[in-house]
Amino acid sequence: MARVAPTLIETVRIGLRAGVPRVDPGMTTTGSPHLAVALSGAGWHPLAWREPDARPADLTRPAYWRDIVGAVDRAGVDLVTIADGFRRRPPTTDDIDRPITDLVAGRLDSVLIAARVAPTTTRVGVLPTLIATHTEPFHAAKAIATLDFVGRGRAGAVVDVAATDIDARLFGRRTLPDEPSHRDTELHSEATDYVEVLRRLWDSWEHDAEIRDVATGRFIDRDKLHYIDFEGRFFSVRGPSITPRPPQGQPVVAASAHGSDGAVDLVGSAADIGFVAAHDRASTSHAAGAIRDAAHRAGRASETVHVFVDLLVYLDDTDTAAADRRARLDDLLGTPYTGGTAAFAGTPASLADLIADLTDPSTGATGIRLRPATIPHDLHRITDEVVPELRRRNAFRVVEESSTLRTRLGLTPAANRYARATEIVGASR
Numbered sequence: 001m002a003r004v005a006p007t008l009i010e011t012v013r014i015g016l017r018a019g020v021p022r023v024d025p026g027m028t029t030t031g032s033p034h035l036a037v038a039l040s041g042a043g044w045h046p047l048a049w050r051e052p053d054a055r056p057a058d059l060t061r062p063a064y065w066r067d068i069v070g071a072v073d074r075a076g077v078d079l080v081t082i083a084d085g086f087r088r089r090p091p092t093t094d095d096i097d098r099p100i101t102d103l104v105a106g107r108l109d110s111v112l113i114a115a116r117v118a119p120t121t122t123r124v125g126v127l128p129t130l131i132a133t134h135t136e137p138f139h140a141a142k143a144i145a146t147l148d149f150v151g152r153g154r155a156g157a158v159v160d161v162a163a164t165d166i167d168a169r170l171f172g173r174r175t176l177p178d179e180p181s182h183r184d185t186e187l188h189s190e191a192t193d194y195v196e197v198l199r200r201l202w203d204s205w206e207h208d209a210e211i212r213d214v215a216t217g218r219f220i221d222r223d224k225l226h227y228i229d230f231e232g233r234f235f236s237v238r239g240p241s242i243t244p245r246p247p248q249g250q251p252v253v254a255a256s257a258h259g260s261d262g263a264v265d266l267v268g269s270a271a272d273i274g275f276v277a278a279h280d281r282a283s284t285s286h287a288a289g290a291i292r293d294a295a296h297r298a299g300r301a302s303e304t305v306h307v308f309v310d311l312l313v314y315l316d317d318t319d320t321a322a323a324d325r326r327a328r329l330d331d332l333l334g335t336p337y338t339g340g341t342a343a344f345a346g347t348p349a350s351l352a353d354l355i356a357d358l359t360d361p362s363t364g365a366t367g368i369r370l371r372p373a374t375i376p377h378d379l380h381r382i383t384d385e386v387v388p389e390l391r392r393r394n395a396f397r398v399v400e401e402s403s404t405l406r407t408r409l410g411l412t413p414a415a416n417r418y419a420r421a422t423e424i425v426g427a428s429r
Contacts (some may be wrong), residue, residue: 032397033359034367035390036308036410037072037382039106040083043374044312044339047332049104051374060108062116068375069117070221072124075383076399076409079125080126080157081369086112086131086167110291111143118151124426125154127254132191133162134171140194148246155428158364159195159271161187188262191317195253197237197268200228202250203416204240208274214334226418249414250407257291258310258340272411273367280341284309288364296348304411308367309358311342311351314374318345326373339371348385356395419427 041059042049049056058064072080088105110128118126126147130140140157144282148155154185162168165182168176177183189306209224257264267274270290276287288307295305316322322345330336359365370386372378390396399408406414 005297008074012301014346032390032395033355033365034078034306034308034397035387036079036081036255036309036367036369037070037379038371039068039079039375039379040079040371041375043105043331043378044371045326045329045337045373046060046103046116046315048374049331050332051377053376054374055376056104059104060106064122065108065113066117068379069126071376071379071383073121074103074397075387076225077383077387078157078367078397079123079127079252081127082110082129083115084129084131085277086134086162086170101162111140111147113140114155115143115147115150118147118155121151121154122200122393123154123399125156126151126409127156127252128159129158129160129346130194131160131162132194132366133167133187134173137194137197137235138239138241142243144251145202145241145243146252147187148248153247153406155246155248156254156272157198158254159191159266160256161191163187164335173206184262186258188260188266188347190288191255191266192269193230193232195235195266196232197228197230198253198376199234199250199417200230200416200417201237201239202221203418204228204245205243205245206344206416206419207245207249210244224419228418231295234293238382245416248404249416250406252405252411254308257287264290265294265298268296268300269298272409273308275308275310275369276365277341278358278365280308281360282359284358284363293363306366306409307364308369309365310369310371311354312339312341312343312371312373313351313378313382314345315348315351315386316345317347319350319384324348329373346350348381351386352389352395355390409415 002011038044042051042054044054048054049059061409069080074296084107112125116130121333128147130144144157145157163176163178168174177186190372204226206224208227209221210222212220213219225240228237230237230239252272253270254275255263255267255271257267257274258277274291276284276291278287279282291307295303297302314379316325326343326345344354355368359368370382372382387396397408
């Protein structure tokens with residue numbers, strides 16, 4: 001069997017062999033990293049659907065998504081993200097230049113998946129993907145506010161852009177700038193405004209705007225609904241929203257900081273969480289520093305902006321078995337696949353070592369987002385082996401069922417910018 005080129009995987013292994021320390025079992029969970037899982041169809045490898053235990057016939061069935069999100073929820077993971085995009089191929093395969101016939105084509109809308117599964121969960125935060133390009137923030141604000149209600153204060157969104165001409169032709173309403181750096185700046189500036197509109201619409205209802213007083217016949221206090229009057233380069237939105245203020249006040253906003261200055265600026269200017277591609281302490285520290293600098297430029301130096309390292313993971317009983325499984329999938333694909341982020345092949349214990357290394361306080365990273373290469377194999381290895389291993393090391397945050405996602409992430413309570421008096425939205429809403 002052909003072996004995968006010794007690039008990032010071997011870099012990770014060399015680092016572990018060189019003596020990356022395991023976490024002392026006596027350490028407290030204070031400061032332990034946050035843990036997220038990123039879900040996409042049958043898994044992040046483009047040919048995951050061909051694995052013997054895969055369920056390709058179930059990818060459009062609610063029970064499939066309930067099962068895999070439920071596994072993450074029961075493990076006590078902080079949050080789960082659900083990938084999405086506008087093209088027929090899943091986001092995992094947009095960088096693969098090949099005919100579509102042997103790749104999964106078609107998928108469900110991530111926001112609607114989230115709305116279906118969130119009420120069945122008890123702990124995990126649920127973050128579907130919003131594509132800011134070509135879509136309206138008013139609709140998105142309403143959808144995520146609704147998700148926060150049905151998820152009992154555990155909703156959020158991953159805000160992304162659609163940067164290709166193929167995406168633009170699906171809508172036919174605009175053309176994108178030709179010059180790549182101009183296109184990147186334009187789309188991420190638009191996404192920054194998009195998040196600002198979301199946040200203002202979530203604030204457009206005060207938390208006690210609904211009176212519901214049958215005796216007086218007053219359902220709502222009109223003075224506690226507010227026009228947002230947003231005027232920017234990309235949007236002109238008066239508001240208010242038609243959905244009451246979400247339980248968290250402000251659902252959690254995440255974005256990827258992979259690959260461009262525009263993406264880093266989006267995270268620094270507008271997000272609560274930024275996902276970065278890194279494989280060692282030095283690259284993690286560099287990525288976290290770039291986000292910190294962007295937040296400072298945006299006037300957010302005092303705000304919490306979490307940095308989560310993205311890892312594509314292949315897990316097995318031994319390092320060799322994990323690498324062989326990755327090589328077999330890549331042989332079928334005809335090219336090594338990384339998905340634009342760091343890849344790890346090894347055992348759950350070795351992955352726990354790497355998590356400890358990448359989230360060392362010196363790096364500035366506060367969390368890890370694991371992308372299971374295949375589902376269910378790698379997903380179950382995460383939930384059934386990696387999480388228990390982190391628990392044994394006292395390196396896993398215990399998630400309380402009653403906590404909102406903002407509370408769990410240590411984000412400040414969401415004050416309503418339009419309220420006449422200072423308002424703090426609590427978890428009991």
